[in-house]
Amino acid sequence: xTEPMLxxxxxxxxxxxxxxxxxxxxxxxxxEICAVIGPNxxxxxxxxxxxxxxxxxxxxxxxxQDENLTGFADYDVARRGIxxxxxxxxxxxxxxxxxxxxxxxxDHRQLRMMSAATHLCGxxxxxxxxxxxxxxxxxxxxxxxxxxxxxxxxxxxxQRLVGAARALASRPRLLLLDEPAAGLSRGELxxxxxxxxxxxxxxxxxxxxxxxxxFVLSLSDRAIVMNFGRKIAxxxxxxxxxxEAVIEAYLGRKH
Amino acid sequence: MHRLxxxxxxxxxxxxGALLLALFPVFVREPYYITLAVNLAITLILTLSLNFVVGxxxxxxxxxxxxxxxxxxxxxxxxxxxxxxxxxxxPLSVALTSVLATVVGLPIVRLRGYYLAVCTLALGFLxxxxxxxxxxxxxxxxxxxxxxxxxxAGYRLHGGSYYLLAVAALLASSLLLDNLKGSTLGHAIxxxxxxxxxxxxxxxxxxxVKLTAFVISAALAALAGxxxxxxxxxxxxxxxxxxxxxxxxxxxxxxxxxxVPGVVIGTALLSVAPEFLGMATHNxxxxxxxxxxxxxLFAPRGxxxxxxxxxxxGRLLAAERSAx
Numbered sequence: 001x002t003e004p005m006l007x008x009x010x011x012x013x014x015x016x017x018x019x020x021x022x023x024x025x026x027x028x029x030x031x032e033i034c035a036v037i038g039p040n041x042x043x044x045x046x047x048x049x050x051x052x053x054x055x056x057x058x059x060x061x062x063x064x065q066d067e068n069l070t071g072f073a074d075y076d077v078a079r080r081g082i083x084x085x086x087x088x089x090x091x092x093x094x095x096x097x098x099x100x101x102x103x104x105x106x107d108h109r110q111l112r113m114m115s116a117a118t119h120l121c122g123x124x125x126x127x128x129x130x131x132x133x134x135x136x137x138x139x140x141x142x143x144x145x146x147x148x149x150x151x152x153x154x155x156x157x158x159q160r161l162v163g164a165a166r167a168l169a170s171r172p173r174l175l176l177l178d179e180p181a182a183g184l185s186r187g188e189l190x191x192x193x194x195x196x197x198x199x200x201x202x203x204x205x206x207x208x209x210x211x212x213x214x215f216v217l218s219l220s221d222r223a224i225v226m227n228f229g230r231k232i233a234x235x236x237x238x239x240x241x242x243x244e245a246v247i248e249a250y251l252g253r254k255h
Numbered sequence: 256m257h258r259l260x261x262x263x264x265x266x267x268x269x270x271x272g273a274l275l276l277a278l279f280p281v282f283v284r285e286p287y288y289i290t291l292a293v294n295l296a297i298t299l300i301l302t303l304s305l306n307f308v309v310g311x312x313x314x315x316x317x318x319x320x321x322x323x324x325x326x327x328x329x330x331x332x333x334x335x336x337x338x339x340x341x342x343x344x345x346p347l348s349v350a351l352t353s354v355l356a357t358v359v360g361l362p363i364v365r366l367r368g369y370y371l372a373v374c375t376l377a378l379g380f381l382x383x384x385x386x387x388x389x390x391x392x393x394x395x396x397x398x399x400x401x402x403x404x405x406x407x408a409g410y411r412l413h414g415g416s417y418y419l420l421a422v423a424a425l426l427a428s429s430l431l432l433d434n435l436k437g438s439t440l441g442h443a444i445x446x447x448x449x450x451x452x453x454x455x456x457x458x459x460x461x462x463x464v465k466l467t468a469f470v471i472s473a474a475l476a477a478l479a480g481x482x483x484x485x486x487x488x489x490x491x492x493x494x495x496x497x498x499x500x501x502x503x504x505x506x507x508x509x510x511x512x513x514x515v516p517g518v519v520i521g522t523a524l525l526s527v528a529p530e531f532l533g534m535a536t537h538n539x540x541x542x543x544x545x546x547x548x549x550x551x552l553f554a555p556r557g558x559x560x561x562x563x564x565x566x567x568x569g570r571l572l573a574a575e576r577s578a579x
Contacts, residue, residue, distance in 0.1 A: 052456070078458040090453035092446050103446050106439045108458040111467055116438035117431050123438065130439070170458065 083172030324495030326480025517559015
């Protein structure tokens with residue numbers, strides 16, 4: 001078996017007496033869409049934050065292919081190939097759609113003061129490359145027609161797609177989508193589904209945390225179910241739909 | 256097509272602007288107006304760099320006068336006490352001020368809003384006290400007089416020729432800030448101001464980017480200090496007084512925070528108008544206060560913001576008319 005894209009090993013996170021993530025392990029394969037579902041307070045967002053470098057785990061490891069990313073800062077995790085789209089969108093409000101996505105495409109590993117101050121030393125070439133990557137991400141998500149629009153003029157669903165395009169613009173190896181379907185209309189959900197499936201056509205793995213179980217299972221290859229910080233089930237969407245443990249977590253025990 | 260033309264047009268605009276400014280001493284020879292113009296160039300470097308750190312980078316720095324003062328004192332002290340050439344004082348002044356801004360900035364750029372404002376304000380007060388107390392080096396409250404002037408090929412820079420140097424410093428600073436705006440670093444600075452969490456998710460080291468913006472603005476203030484020192488050839492500790500920082504804030508706010516044309520108008524208005532109107536200092540404070548109140552009430556985005564609004568309305572009306 002080839003090495004997985006993402007490997008999470010016995011990840012644990014405590015907040016005081018609360019065990020938010022309890023010894024979770026799973027893999028995400030190359031080009032795979034993997035969903036993390038679970039009721040409110042199951043620890044999905046904490047798990048996501050730790051993978052994205054926003055907070056350190058108390059125990060366990062996060063590996064992206066052959067690289068150990070445990071405890072890396074959020075910007076460092078992004079530089080190493082994990083793109084993230086947020087539940088609360090988090091866009092740059094003073095910029096246009098194209099400028100938002102361009103920021104995702106630009107290489108921020110070095111400050112390049114001389115190049116910034118003089119517009120020499122490869123400035124134009126780097127900007128052209130970033131623009132091409134940004135255009136590609138806009139097309140991939142299907143929002144090129146919005147490129148010149150200011151963020152404030154977009155619907156919530158469109159803003160979500162901009163967030164996804166920005167995360168994709170850096171050509172990440174793994175894309176984290178945090179509740180991408182929350183607050184979207186039925187039409188916007190279909191646009192989102194098409195965009196996610198188009199992304200899969202590239203060698204990009206996707207990890208989705210989502211409340212809308214039916215939506216996320218319909219496009220995932222595999223799902224992990226969490227409850228009270230623990231992994232209670234893992235398998236194909238069909239296996240998850242029929243898992244006793246999952247039904248019990250969502251609907252309660254039969255009497 | 257637009258993208259192909261724009262870089263050339265941009266250089267054309269800059270060259271035309273530089274030529275226009277350079278012609279000023281050809282037509283105006285009175286020393287009073289030359290001094291006014293040199294002062295305006297120095298103040299513009301200060302307000303544009305303040306606008307950069309506050310408006311573009313979103314950091315409320317009140318230590319601008321301290322950096323200006325350090326940029327003025329370092330070459331002044333080195334030239335008058337140790338005989339160092341004024342030209343060598345320029346890189347030393349900018350470098351030492353940048354080092355100070357980095358050392359000070361490392362812990363404080365992690366602070367936000369009011370906390371950053373209070374810390375930088377304290378730094379401003381501290382810098383003035385140090386300069387007043389280090390009498391042997393800085394001349395204390397009396398300052399330093401008779402600093403050796405700058406020479407180019409044996410020709411002493413003063414009056415109109417010094418004005419050209421001040422304009423060159425202003426143009427270099429403006430070009431640097433304008434170039435930054437269109438660069439990856441400039442984009443990262445705005446992104447870090449708008450949304451630090453999102454900026455980090457794009458791979459931006461927000462702390463480092465904010466520190467860089469803070470240091471760039473301090474370095475430009477130091478450049479303004481160097482220009483000041485070798486025009487007046489004298490220094491006194493009131494150059495580091497926080498009143499100056501507040502005055503520059505007034506200019507930036509009245510002009511419009513974040514709007515470069517607005518800041519230029521605000522600075523020109525507040526530096527030149529009191530001279531022409533022959534206002535006494537206490538009347539100036541009253542007039543600036545009233546002007547600030549007027550701007551806050553009727554044009555919260557400053558003169559620049561109001562002008563942009565008017566332009567947009569004009570364009571919309573023109574578009575409507577042509578549609579009819």
